[in-house]
Amino acid sequence: MQALLDAIARMQLPTDAQRIFHGRGGMHPGCEQWTLDAYPPVFVLTSFLPAGDETEAQLLAIGTALARRWETLAPGQPLNWVFQCRNEALRTQGRTETRLMAGSVPEPHVVTEQGSQFKLHVLRGQNHGLFLDMAEGRRWVRAFAAARSADRYGLKVLNLFAYTCAFSVVALQAGARQVVNVDMGHGAIAIGQQNHQLNGIRTGASFLAHDIFSSWGKITRSGPYGLVIVDPPSYQKGSFVATKDYARLMRRLPDLLAPGGHALLCLNAPELGVDFLHDQMRELAPELVFVERVANPVAFADVDEGRALKVLVYQLPELAGSSALPAQPPI
Incomplete structure (x- = not known):
């Protein structure tokens, strides 16, 4: 000790x-x-x-x-x-x-991170409202959205397993035009809405308290997206089991992404290494190209990076002859 x-x-x-x-x-x-x-x-x-x-x-x-x-x-x-x-x-x-x-x-109880505010509840439950190990993932999303804030129609983001919508807050603060947040937890989504209000965000976010696997039609119709964030629980009985359900998400990515769009895939399962994601992506969504692994916060250093949080970035190639993300027409 x-x-x-x-x-x-x-x-x-x-x-x-x-x-x-x-x-x-x-x-x-x-x-x-x-x-x-x-x-x-x-x-x-x-x-x-x-x-x-x-x-x-x-x-x-x-x-x-x-x-x-x-x-x-x-x-x-x-x-x-x-x-x-x-x-x-x-x-x-x-x-x-x-x-x-x-x-x-x-x-x-409201805390700050990189200028954003989030509501917490530390006296109940295992999850307090903000996953600290994802701080660098949120930083990456902030930078990605800022770099595309001047795009003709703006960046549209799909935030799957949104929890309390921290990714949405930072994306909209950085200049994203729209974020679609999807999570089956009504309580988490409600806190997510409060987080947007705390940060003075009044427009641009939508909140769907739905089972993702039963809502693909609505999710797809709102696309395509310049960024898809996938941050599921590694194991949640009756909801999501990474070893069998992550594949169902990967198969959808090519249809959800706009040409040139990116996917941020997150996995916090010590028993599953980075090859678990790479191998399934090669099999199920070979169109997508691996870009980088986002480093974890220094405070979360691990003797085995394979057991640590995995945050991987993939990209759907741009259309032939295009050098930038195609314009996304307003909905």
């Missing part, structure tokens, strides 16, 4: 939401169970092992380290931190054990 305590002692005052310590990456032997995230003004400590007799002593040591560092970084300000246990037995039941350890959590 010493590596975690050392990270706390070195941390700077967090302003944006960010990971402070990533034991899950295996870079700190003996600390694999721990992660520490900053969702200013709240810290969230997570353990991925069952709570044992030693847990309370560990929490006391961690709490003491946080309090000591916080007094240096923000003298006189209250320390707010939450502990969540996500051991395998609880996770398979879709449950977590969450405790407010000190201070309070603001309501609403």
Whole structure:
């Protein structure tokens, strides 16, 4: 646990939401169970092992380290931190054990990332409203949209498995003309709408609380798209299982993309390496050309990049004789 305590002692005052310590990456032997995230003004400590007799002593040591560092970084300000246990037995039941350890959590709880604002809920559920490991993916989308903001008809984006629509927020802020957000979670989509309002985005986004696999007709009719974002859960019983369902998404990409358009494919399944995506793309959507793998945030360094989050960019070739994305007529 010493590596975690050392990270706390070195941390700077967090302003944006960010990971402070990533034991899950295996870079700190003996600390694999721990992660520490900053969702200013709240810290969230997570353990991925069952709570044992030693847990309370560990929490006391961690709490003491946080309090000591916080007094240096923000003298006189209250320390707010939450502990969540996500051991395998609880996770398979879709449950977590969450405790407010000190201070309070603001309501609403709004954090920032690269100038964007997002609403969170750290005291319930496993997913807090913003996946910190996807920060570089959002940065890539922001840059991609900005580079195409002057296109004749603007960039149209399809955001599949949109969750709370963070990709949509950054794309529209960067100049995308339209984003179609699709997710079967009504609650997540509702928070996504609030995220757009938080950022002053009043137009350009549509929200479909639909099962993607039952909505291809509507999704296709709204295309073609200059960018398709695919960020599904790796395993969600009754909804999506990557090993069998990712192929169903890949087959659709050539029909969804405009010539010259890009697809951002995301996969957070440690047991599936990058070849899982490459091999299926070659078989199911050979028209698309691999462009790059987006690097993960430095804070999420992993001893095995094959187990880490995979964010891959593919492109549908432009039409013969064309040097740019073809114009997308307004709908």
